[in-house]
Amino acid sequence: ELMASLQSRLQALWEEQELVLLEVRECARWGEELEVMVQNLCKPNEFERYMMFIGDLEKVLSLLLCLSSRLARVQNAMSRIDGNTEPEEKQSLNERHKLLSRQREDAKDLKENLDRRERVVSGILAKYLTEEQLQDYQHFVQVKTSLLIEQKDLEEQIKFFEEQLENLEQSIP
DSSP, rough: OOOHHHHHHHHHHHHHHHHHHHHHHHHHHHHHHHHHHHHSSOOOHHHHHHHHHHHHHHHHHHHHHHHHHHHHHHHHHHHHHOTOOOOOEEEEHHHHHHHHHHHHHHHHHHHHHHHHHHHHHHHHHHHHHHHHHHHHHHHHHHHHOOOOOOOHHHHHHHHHHHHHHHHHHHHHH
């Protein structure tokens, strides 16, 4: 019964992931249209700044989300430490926690820098775009960001349920 429930939940998550991937593709097409418009309106160096920001947006968010999820897994493992846990394992988890915490702080700094760059790019685009076009661009950035977060969250949930199902299958004789 539990396995059937996990399978059902996994199936629902896979279907949701397909819908999100459709939205991601639609967002990518939207981004291509914006890119053409910006390239036609802006100076080459301004267009390059725009493209660099859009490329870095995905990289920095993915890095931040990945580090946060890895850190959460390490924290979960640390919460299961008890008197039977090997000292080497405790030390390894503590070292990984420290490393991931530092890396996440660095990624947060990158995100702050990216936010400043976004304001610069918005300022550049404000010189060329109508108010409606500028709002379109800002909406695009928000949608792209939220889709990245949603995609990563679904991947994590799927991974979790797959691990639960695998552990359950292995525990049944």
